[in-house]
Amino acid sequence: MNGRVTIPTALARRANKVLRPRDAADVYAHPRSEFERLLEQAVFCHISTGYYALAPLDRLGDPRWRPDLAAAALGVAQADYGRDAVALMSITAARRHGALPRAIGTAVVAVPKQRPVLHTKVGDVVFVKRDVRRLDLEQVETELTAGWMTTPEQTALDIAARPKLGGIGAADAEEVLRALARRIDWTVAEELARDQHRPAALARLKEAAVA
Incomplete structure (x- = not known):
């Protein structure tokens, strides 16, 4: 994992790794901007408008990763x-x-x-x-x-x-x-x-x- 990347435990432990910004409203004050930051760090893959996939631990930081x-x-x-x-x-x-x-x-x-x-x-x-x-x-x-x-x-x-x-x-x-x-x-x-x-x-x- 990239040392600069930190993921709140509440997100990392979610059973469903597909998230919408509103799913993180209790984690981030401004979830959309935080999601964009995580997207830039290749922690998230942007699936479609409003949906993001959290990369597996062994692919965090890899911009080539795409979910099945x-x-x-x-x-x-x-x-x-x-x-x-x-x-x-x-x-x-x-x-x-x-x-x-x-x-x-x-x-x-x-x-x-x-x-x-x-x-x-x-x-x-x-x-x-x-x-x-x-x-x-x-x-x-x-x-x-x-x-x-x-x-x-x-x-x-x-x-x-x-x-x-x-x-x-x-x-x-x-x-x-x-x-x-x-x-x-x-x-x-x-x-x-x-x-x-x-x-x-x-x-x-x-x-x-x-x-």
């Missing part, structure tokens, strides 16, 4: 809505599950309210209005925060229902569904489809599994 897009998306969503109201989903969850081999420039996250796409320095974040309490979730760890993402079964149904969400093509969506189909518990998938009234998505998933 999925981590940034989850961190931004948590900053605005709280840890338990958001979850990585669709192609982003598929990527974390190993069903999408290549990185893409869009992350998809479930949130309580509809909002526009957020353009960031590491890619676009697409927000989908979903009640995460009704989704099948599992824990996920990222370099910026820990939280939730959809299970393989939920992810498969979501992609089958909206294959173009996140900007992938139809062929890519079919490939992802085939990869997920090899990982899922079909009993769980069928129960979710029934509870979430998604018979068409389940049928499309089954078609992809045998294609």
Whole structure:
């Protein structure tokens, strides 16, 4: 760590390393100017207007560091809505599950309210209005925060229902569904489809599994 850099303990110990200036109102009298100072020292990476990512300890002072897009998306969503109201989903969850081999420039996250796409320095974040309490979730760890993402079964149904969400093509969506189909518990998938009234998505998933 650069010897000139000092980070208040209250910020360094935050579970979510994506911060907005107002999150530091109880730490700094003038958080915006302090954030700019920390940005200049490469303690922060400016993600998008109003959002900053705190660099890992081993990258403090390194201006080349950029956060992972999925981590940034989850961190931004948590900053605005709280840890338990958001979850990585669709192609982003598929990527974390190993069903999408290549990185893409869009992350998809479930949130309580509809909002526009957020353009960031590491890619676009697409927000989908979903009640995460009704989704099948599992824990996920990222370099910026820990939280939730959809299970393989939920992810498969979501992609089958909206294959173009996140900007992938139809062929890519079919490939992802085939990869997920090899990982899922079909009993769980069928129960979710029934509870979430998604018979068409389940049928499309089954078609992809045998294609």
